[in-house]
Amino acid sequence: MNTLAGFSLIVLLGGVVIQILFGKILTTRLKGWISFIIGGISFGGILSLAPVIIRGQTIKANLFNWQAETPFSLYFDGLSLLFALMATGIGSAILFYCIDYMQHETNTTYFYTFMLTFIAGLVGLVSAHSLLMSYLCWEIIGLCSYFLVGFWYHETDAVNGARKVLVMTHIPGYAFLIAILLLYKSSGTFLWSDPAISAQFNTGIFILILIAAMAKSVMFPLHTWIPEAMNAPTPVSALLHSACYVKAGIYLVARLYSIVPWHPSWNFILMAIGCVTMIVGALFALIQTDLKRLLAFSTISQLGYIMTAFGIGTPYGALAGAFYVFSHGLYKGTLFLCSGAVQHAAGTRDMRRLGGLSKYLPGTTLVWLVAAAAIIGVPLTNGFVAKWLLYDAALESGAWVVIIVAWLVSTFTAFYILKATVSVFFGEPSSELQIDEINDASPLMQMGMGILSVACLFFGVFPQALVRWIAAPAITAMQFALPEKITFLGLRVDSSGAPITAGALLTISALLVVFFIFALRRPTPKGVSSFTGGDPLPEGGTLNAVDFSEFAEESFSPAFRILNPDPVYLWIWRTVTRIAESVKIGFGFFENNLVAFLIGAILIIAALVFVI
């Protein structure tokens, strides 16, 4: 079994080699199929480890020897399983979607190489036993995101976005490196499971690691790079938001529970950051007019929920976090893929110029509605269970601020998701759209998104499947005991579990029956257009995304100014540039003036000699 631990990683890297070697010969579609198959095999490889890990064992393996410290050894436990399944599972669905989505693009060898490396990076990060390997993978996924966000490198926006992603996540990444080196200096080992690491762990190290995790997982105030990453191809955004990139920080924070028992102040810090982030993300999501930017801010908000859940620090909190992180991957991946389908069909993702697409993209609309229901938290979806677990965990630990903030933000979530839904899929189509040319996503793309949305529903009705097989091993790995049994719909009941199940099944079957009855007596539209009362309609005859939220924007307008840290970062950026410029000018003077250079050099040497 130990040999299987590195299997997925090696398969993914093998896929990378295939892409590079045969990139010139293979067609674009074939490259897509190969990547998907590679992703599928690695997903299978991770799944094959599941039975052992669910039994509570851990799997250790060594990729290859490197001096005595074995920096390339792997350690697979429940937490690794959760994140690796997410990366390879959701990643495979996204790769499947890519086959059709990317078929008209050039330079796809580049694309698929980095996509596979990206997934391999996360699998490597979560299965690394040595902190050095963690840091290596941490930066590999950072670099992959840089290359993938800048895939359309001839567009200025894409290049600027990629640079912002790299700068804003790479610099805080050094905090992680410093923490690793400090730990090594005091404990003498890089292996995180070593008790010496646990003994030397302190609040300073925690803060350093948290800073790195905050930047990767878009916590306020290090979140402003993610909206700029929207200029990437949609599958990249989907992978970045749902499975691979932003979840890396979450993993790192969750892993700290395996390493060391938490000080109560750490829980407080994490909950505070999480709560602020969920508010900021949701507030900024309200005012967006670009569909992908709206989803980007919703990711910020949702990751705030996940961090808060892990911050609670009780078994229930950990369970809520583990459930939430997987659920978020599913529905956010779906929403991004849908937005890609919309962009593909309509040629724009500006919500002011979209509308009424439900008629032209029925399949995409259905998938979107399921995922939208999940993110809002409608019962029967995994999003409801995730929120419910979070509220319950917060109530149990008495964190009342968390409950009220999380719940209020969930009404904001409903607001901005509805804004996106109605202004893209419902209402009158915008006059700017070329209606005749709009076709629904191809069957392959629909399958890619459909699988994820079906999983949202499946884990909403049968959350115990996710809890037992994925979340429970993860929280065991985080040194927590699984609290109680969770039944259908996520409701914690001791004896009357079956009736709740029955209630859920009753609802679904009743809805199906009613739907069937209506389907039988399906009426035909009578050719009556919408009632306008004879009034002249506003331009375009419909309301757009701006009309939907303008009052909310007005009311919260002071908040948008205060809560945007970008001006500060820009100031730092400009100051650094200015200093570099003046240094350049100063040295330029010496370069051009040999006499001045010599005098200067003599003076410096003389000063040095004098001092020494």
Add this chain to the structure above:
Amino acid sequence: MDNWWLRALFSIFIWPGLLCGALFGWLLLWINRKSLAQLQGRQGPPFFQPFFDFWKLIGKKTIIPVGVSWAIFYSLPIISLFSIVFALAILPVPWGGAISFEGDLVLFIYLLEMPALIDILAGYATRSVYAQVGSTREALLTIAYNLPFLSGLIALALRLKTFQLSVFTSAPISIATVITALALFIALLAQLKVNPFSIPNAEQEIVAGIHVEYNGLPLALFELAHALEVSTLAGLIAILFLGAITAPWLKLVIFIFISILIIVLVSIIGAGTARLKVQHAFRFYWTWGLIAAVLVFMASLAL
């Protein structure tokens, strides 16, 4: 087990679910309309009017506007109705409470939110400008009235350390209960879309708002869901005051009495105020709602 099944089905379909919920909702709606008429010096509708309205709508032929998918057109009112029926079935009324478990309050609140979400979708799905204006107003109100509504319920949940509704009804009455009821009442005005918050369905401005394109059976289902919503929301406030009483019949009497009292109050406020602009309503809820939230948390946690 079988016994439980029957009781759960009874809760969903008979008491307090679909049948009794609808009848009670119609009664409350009738009281609302009648008292409003009396306050305005009018005669008001006969007792059976809400039922007549419903029955008439069912008999009408359904017309779906051009360009609207029939599946969406029909499924929205059905989902709305189902959600509210299940929410009502969870409400621990006297002789009810068959479906009760730790955490049912969370399910209850989310189910209660559904009709508003569905309304917003329905407004846009039917492609009428009036309906869309109604939808945007409704959407804005949801992020306003939920502040006092959620604060009230969460504060009480913290006080009782549970998310189980049946504990709410058996808890003794305190200042916290009264303030919670007040916070819920403030939110209720917007949830039921009555004056001064009849903004999403402002009939003089945007015809009937969200439901302007709905007719026949689907509209009847929306109206039925509204009647059930009235029962549920008034009932939710009423159950908070049942803690001190033990006799079930007395509980029932008090439950009905408080529900009616709430509706009469709603009528008085409705008759005495004019419709606010949506931004004023928004500001109202974020100032007074915030004050209510602070008060209710102080009362729950400190007293």
